[in-house]
Amino acid sequence: MAAERGPFTLFALLEREDTPGRWDVLVSAPWLPTGRKGLLTVAEALTARMTPEEAVQIGRIVTLAPASPFVWSLRQTAARHGLTDGWPVPLGRQAVNGTEIERGFILAAGEPEAAAGHVGALAA
8 A cells, every 4th residue: 555655654464352352453644534435445455465364353443633643652762763764663561551462563654644634643
């Protein structure tokens, strides 16, 4: 998707404490609308590239605005650990903006666009 539309502000896989064995796909980009339209965009791109075995491990897809506190928190984590192209930042057990993460991977964390208005949050 990034090659076609532009860089991600954040692309991460998170396994929450309350959903073991299921991964949340978190996506944020200035070109990606939040809400249903953004979810459909990401879901179509993922299903085109995943096997059925991989797809059943996805618990949910979450699109967040680039200015979201959750996005900013994970971007700061990526910056502290020196995210470089092709090398994900692993996440251990921790709380991120009130969400308990069992483990995860930050796959992309770019510069956010200045965003006015929407401030997203990761909510069940």
